Amino acid sequence: MTLPANLTGSSTPHPPVSPVVLSAFWFGTAFHWLVLLLIVMPKDVVKFVGEGQKGTYLGLLTAIGAIMALVLPPLVGAHSDRTGKRIPYIRLGLAVNLVGLVVMALAASALAGMSGFWVYVLGFLLVQFGNNYATAPYSALIPQLVPVEQRGRYSGVMAMLQAGGQLLGAVAALLLGLLHLPGWAIYALVALVLLLPALVTMQGVPAQTDRLRGQAHAPQMSVAQLFAYQPFLWVFLTRVLFALGQYSVQPFLQYYNKDVMRQGDPANATSIMLACIIVGSIASALIGGRISDRVGRKPVIYVAGGLMAAVALMLLFAPNFPVALALALVFGLGFGAFTSVDWALGSDAMPSESSYARDMGIWHVAFVAPQFVGAPQGRLLDWGNAQSPNLGYTLVFGIAAVFFVLGVILVRNVPERVHRQP
Template structure:
């Protein structure tokens, strides 16, 4: 079995699958789904139905990772789950592409929803055990570096997704083309990662169990009793709430507020600016956090994200909004580079990494459920004129980011050092 004492896989190989999933979710959630949903249901209800669709997928993403992670821990294997999950994900993409290409109206929408459920099931089935690999295989003193590489590859995948969406929009390619691109860019990096990690990777030996675990798997209640894990979990929830208050509706923002004729292309450019900023700060943030600690980086990153969300409301023009998107990306990249390392440091038990990372993953996806009320709030506010809905959802996002910055102060400063002593 691979343990923390063995040489971990190369960081670029270990995180390759994150590149594919980043491309996958950016193009699907931020480009294809807003456009497809508006086509199915019409302009008047687009926010409500898009928010509901994202929330429906979040329910599956909320339940599945801890269950699959726990089973992966019991079997001591990761790769079979990644293989099956990727296969189901690809089936879901095929169903969504079929619905978008050949169907219309509410009948087409419900087939589209079915495909999205397959996508959510498969992706979460694969990423639950995959999420355990950094805390499981990488020593604590290198996790900032590995987390930074992961953030960089995620940002690169997102940038490629934005460029691909821009090219597809400019060339007016058939709607099935981006679905095929998503499938290929998901599958190829997954194969790179699966070939680069051992078949059996779970540290089963009791010597690998951290001292805080007492040589046994902690219950979920005991897991949340650990202060480091609890505060990291709550902090991640707040940052995710801020992200999903705005992210699904960027295309609508560009159309309604920025008055962009081709909202899809304009959103791709805005996303590219966010991602370029993320790439600049991703590796730097991770390496700084290995030396100075995780929390100072998050303080700066969260404040930048909150400021950008508020300033977008008063951006006088699209070029200014692009500059603010770049500024937001600098904060987001730094946060992402540290976030995974902070979560890995907070894991109290090496015998249940996949289950515990699956529970921590809930902090990423549970906030997606707020997309439904946020979408309804967006439509309600906009119905009152002057794009008031965007003022509401962007302001709420800023409040969540600020709350996350304040709450991360509760994370014990010795979480990182404690793991180094315990491993």
Template sequence: MTSTPARAPVSPWVLSAFWFGTAFHWLALLLILMPANVLDFVGPERKGSYVGLLTVIGAVMALVIPPIVGAHSDRTGRRLPYLKLGVGVNLVGLGVMGLAVALLDGMSGFWVYVLGFLLVQFGNNYATAPYSALIPQLVPVSQRGRYSGAMGMLQAAGQLLGALSAFALGQLALPSILLFPLTALALLVPSLVTMRGVPDDAPPAGPQATQPPAPWTTLFAHRPFLWVFITRALFALGQYSVQPFLQYYNGDVLGQKDPVTSNSIMLACIIVASIVSALIGGRLSDRVGRKPVIYVAGTTMAGAALLLLIVPSFALALPLAALFGLGFGAFTSVDWALGSDAMPSARSFARDMGIWHVAFVAPQFISGPQGLLLDWGNARAENLGYTLVFSLAAAFFMLGVILVRNVPEQVQADRHAASA
């Protein structure tokens, strides 16, 4: 006897619209605005350390809020009210950050900026755990690769639009502070699409709906969840070892006179390539399994990270950025599907997805020590800091590839049985 969803799944594009907005938001904030703003506030000698500090402070919010809010969402059976409140607080935080940049300078401005960033982190993470529960709740197992691929594609498209917006502002000689209202608009509109198009009372799809929730204390005893959590954390460690410092890499290593613009171009190459691989990877994983896609994706990202250390020019770095993007898009397309497959119970989707989300945000703490390592290495030899952090990133990616083999094959078998 097979179970069927009570209603047809919502469109993958409507379901993933919020992810488009939040992808634009985080790319513009973490990769464009924050490095430039922190440089203006604290100066070049301490830029790496303070970017790392700011990322670590925000990561504390991202660690604590999703599991708690997710558990509350499971008890109420609602998702959208959390999304609405979270987006509202997020927008207020963006306003505070923009005002700090416009009206203040020095360390007084920096700490107001930090306050705004904490509001942003609180709001976005308040929305994330209930929202993250929607794919495993609404989408049958056999279609999760396709839906995860659509989410990965929209995420990449949001990042691309963020990079292009920053590039356009630079080309038009407009102040970068205009990116704050653009980011707010890019977050708000897709969020409204998801809020209006997703039912807030749909029952879970699939056989997990009848299983009792796993207690907090035994969640990691569920081997699929444990190994998916660990491998996602390793991939995130690789990402956050490099991501906050790409703008500085463009200026210090590649010698770009306008590192903000060149960084936007590099990000655009990464993102365009990731769009190409996102939908392909998600659909392919429904046929061949999640793990083979991750093997190829992680190895590709590790190789690209190492090769970026030896390229002699910006022009040659761009194809490597695109290569990294192909791996990143394929990984992103499978990431949500693999995590959804590993959930132990439909009765605690939001709580468990909130805990799973910790595997992505906790590694943001690596930006703190990596920022210190970057400054320490660069003070001792030219660009030694970049060699150290990029090499560590490659090591994290490869360790994730190796350990994803431990995800039990039963998860794969269950998915194929559901699609049969």
């Protein structure tokens, strides 16, 4: 297959930016999504719709947001490739994201019932629009600036910063819950932690990144050709499966801690559980990326996926909350190792340097589209629990384990050490 020319007409240069600066935006984004999706939104949804329909409406909200995240990154990425610019897209997306957080905070603080819920949905759509508008051009920076032989290390640093942002989010949510601060305070904190690391990345990325020759007239692979390129196809499919496993369980952890673990304060219990997951993730993230540079990406994913599948099943049989926390720590070890390799594997599979942002945006869809599983899984959760106590959790967690196992099986088809043609 003949591939288009790259952006610069030469091989990728040595990266002029440190991995910490390049990955800083993911720190703020990880904090932002953890606090919103796992702490704030489950609590707000119960306020709007009540206990009986919490799973259904939380799943619906997640699916509505996923529509935006599904469509926008490839379109914005393609436009970014044509203009040859990255930072202006990040800047505008960040601004819209912050406006959406304000709308969500106002709805949660001042409104109730279904009318308040739909205002809340509007704010969430603005958040999704802004964050995804920034994500596709930002995602192109790693394959654009980092050589193949260093991507495991950079991906590991990104995974560590992502886990660090999540850990800070879990701790902050726990502290804010104990202090009983007003709801707007946590939204303000989310906005601040999103903004500051984004400024670090935008200031630290070299100015010449936005002076690359645009690709408005350059030949590009069609989307059909992109998926016909086997390395990209298999990386895309395996990422879909791992994301399906994650989103089958993640939105409902707070409800699991309330209904199965019988925790009196499920929001704080979820924060503690997430902290255990993230500590495990940090422990395995950097070492996983470095190991993948030496032995390949797939062996790391085999181990990581196996751990995550096992824990998803074992949580169903946890006799008490401390055991569930220990299992969460083990899950974190697998998740951190997987995340440390994820960006390196995806970057390796990009077929052309002339369409990095578009192709990374399409690859990002593999992580975003599975958020739609929240709607049917939420409905399945409510249906199963209505049939028998906690049956819904057995069904949802069991399906998650199946997805993880399938991801491990299919990743065998991903070629190692993909080298792009010029």
